Amino acid sequence: xxxxxxxxxxxxxxxxxxxxxxxxxxxxxxxxxxxxxxxxxxxxxxxxxxxxxxxxxxxxxxxxxxxxxxxxxxxxxxxxxxxxxxxxxxxxxxxxxxxxxxxxxxxxxx
Amino acid sequence: xxxxxxxxxxxxxxxxxxxxxxxxxxxxxxxxxxxxxxxxxxxxxxxxxxxxxxxxxxxxxxxxxxxxxxxxxxxxxxxxxxxxxxxxxxxxxxxxxxxxxxxxxxxxxxxxxxxxxxx
Numbered sequence: 764x765x766x767x768x769x770x771x772x773x774x775x776x777x778x779x780x781x782x783x784x785x786x787x788x789x790x791x792x793x794x795x796x797x798x799x800x801x802x803x804x805x806x807x808x809x810x811x812x813x814x815x816x817x818x819x820x821x822x823x824x825x826x827x828x829x830x831x832x833x834x835x836x837x838x839x840x841x842x843x844x845x846x847x848x849x850x851x852x853x854x855x856x857x858x859x860x861x862x863x864x865x866x867x868x869x870x871x872x873x
Numbered sequence: 874x875x876x877x878x879x880x881x882x883x884x885x886x887x888x889x890x891x892x893x894x895x896x897x898x899x900x901x902x903x904x905x906x907x908x909x910x911x912x913x914x915x916x917x918x919x920x921x922x923x924x925x926x927x928x929x930x931x932x933x934x935x936x937x938x939x940x941x942x943x944x945x946x947x948x949x950x951x952x953x954x955x956x957x958x959x960x961x962x963x964x965x966x967x968x969x970x971x972x973x974x975x976x977x978x979x980x981x982x983x984x985x986x987x988x989x990x991x992x
Contacts, residue, residue, distance in 0.1 A: 805985070806985050807983050860921055865913065866914050
């Protein structure tokens, strides 16, 4: 089983839709969970951290499910500008480096 | 000013050549990284330096050699380039080794990437 797995998509949704992505991780001891956003031909940028109790930032909500070892990202009221690839981070390597998933591509259509 | 800058942004070169990618960060961070993102978009750590000391050296061919003259710079030299080296190489930096924002502002910042095409 790969360390961090994501559905690559693409998720094609209309503007205003609510969309959710999941990301599974293999290391049950993982403590570091994040979502990064990567626009086409750009660098990844931190979108939000994922806390045990769940957290919200505007239209974005992140959740952690330790029992099933997955994290989720919910985007409400999708905007065209949300179109991007969303990379999840599901733990750290042996030297402390963040472990990224391959990303889920989201395309929001008018 | 760009926080993490890397050059060149685009590089097309022939197999067998030797090339370098330079990276500089002006954030005062202690840790710098090289990541490789291949055609399947998998972002994988290659190397990490903390205060000029190599702390991560993942399984990459020894044709790849990082060099950190000071903690603000981390260059990547690649010898005898192969077709499979074609990818986007991202430099990054963070305040601590993990690059995780355990405290506000302590996150990992990526450069804009260097698109390497080997022909």
